[in-house]
Amino acid sequence: MSQILEAPTFKWSFLHPKYFHTWIGVSLMFLISWLPYRVLRLLGQKFGLLIMHFLKNRRNIAERNLQLCFPEMTVGERKVMLKENSKHIGLALFETCMAWFWPDWRIKKHVKYIGFEQLDAIKAKKKGVLIIAVHSLNLELGARAFGTHTSGFGVYRANSNPVYDWIQYRGRTQDNGAIDRFDVKRMVKILREGGLLWYAPDHDYGCHRYAWAPLFAVEKACTTTGTHLLASAGKADVMTFTITRDRKGTGYTLTLDPPMAAFPYNDEAAAATYTNKFIERSILRAPEQYMWLHRRFKSRPEGERSLYE
Incomplete structure (x- = not known):
């Protein structure tokens, strides 16, 4: 099996006073993780409503994204959606504490797994699997919960701190491996060796290895062609993975859908359009839990004005 990303190591320089605020913040995250789940959920929702009250720019981006994707949605419906979305933004911060510091048994206690039995048959064929995830606000916990059932490799972006x-x-690799986001060769190698690779192609990564593909009501969304590259070069099955919070407040459901039967391995533009359809399905399972505050449509064809003006 390919080697994973070289893990960051502890350095004595980490104890410099300029990092004290980081240590205080992480210590607080650890203490928060010990709270009962129902308390974490309640506090997370309240915290989300509070912070989004001050993040006006992000609220405007989220509202604009909903306008673009769901033009049929009324003003009242958008208002309700944005309020619920704010709650889930706060929950995401608390779920990061859970993902990094909860033991495996506590994760499994609150998670229901659907469709994971399919992996046994795929592994028996010694075929790689490209797991398509979306940037739901609970993705951090979803990755950890996925790893407690079946380990894989995630695409990793280092933090500047x-x-x-x-x-x-350390928090993200307790049950999974990590690959640098620019190490495409290693990603392909892992897939060819029968491994599982996480990949989230639902954001706007700029006009580099991209195609214009429909996403909801937006006819031209800048969509990475990385999905096609990894699937075709890695000779891998492509599957979608979704984590949704139970609206009743009891836990989470992880759903692994069957392999994409008609994935166009020979056409990257068609693959972008095809993948976006599955991304739409994943988002619609719990649209209030998606990361709408990202400027998903910031890139435009030459000559077209910004959709966020």
């Missing part, structure tokens, strides 16, 4: 990066890496 070395102390936070060291702790983040």
Whole structure:
């Protein structure tokens, strides 16, 4: 099996006073993780409503994204969606504490797994699997919960704060491996060796290895062609993975869908359109839990004005 990303190591320089605020923050995260789940859920929702009250720019981006994707949605419906979305943004912060510091047994206690039995048949064929995830606000916990059932490799982006990066890496790789986001060759090798690779192609990564593909009501969304590259070069099955919070407040459901039967391995533009359809399905399972505050449509074809003006 390919080697994973070289893990960040502890350095005595991490104890410099300029990092004290980081240590205080991480210590607080650890203490928060010990709270009962129902308390974490309640506090997370209240905290989300509070912080989004001050993040006006992000609220405007989220509202604009909903306008673009769901033009049929009324003003009242958007208002309700944005309020619920704010609650889930706060929950995401608390779920990061859970993902990094909860033991496996506590994760499994609150998670229901659907469709994971399919992996046995795929592993028997010694075929790699490209797991397509979306940036739901509970993705951090979803990755950890996935790893407690079946380990795989996630695409990793290092943090500029070395102390936070060291702790983040340890939190994210308890049950999974990590690959640098620019190490495409290693990603392909892992897939060819029959491994599982996490990949989230639902954001706007700029006009580099991209195609214009429909996403909801937006006809031209800048969509990475990385999905096609990894699937075709890695000779891998492509599956979608979704984590949703139970609206009743009892836990989470992880759903692993069957392999994409008609994935166009020979056409990257068609693959972008095809993948976006599955991304839409994943988002619609719990649209209030998606990361709408990202400027998903910031890139535009040459000559077209910004959709966020």
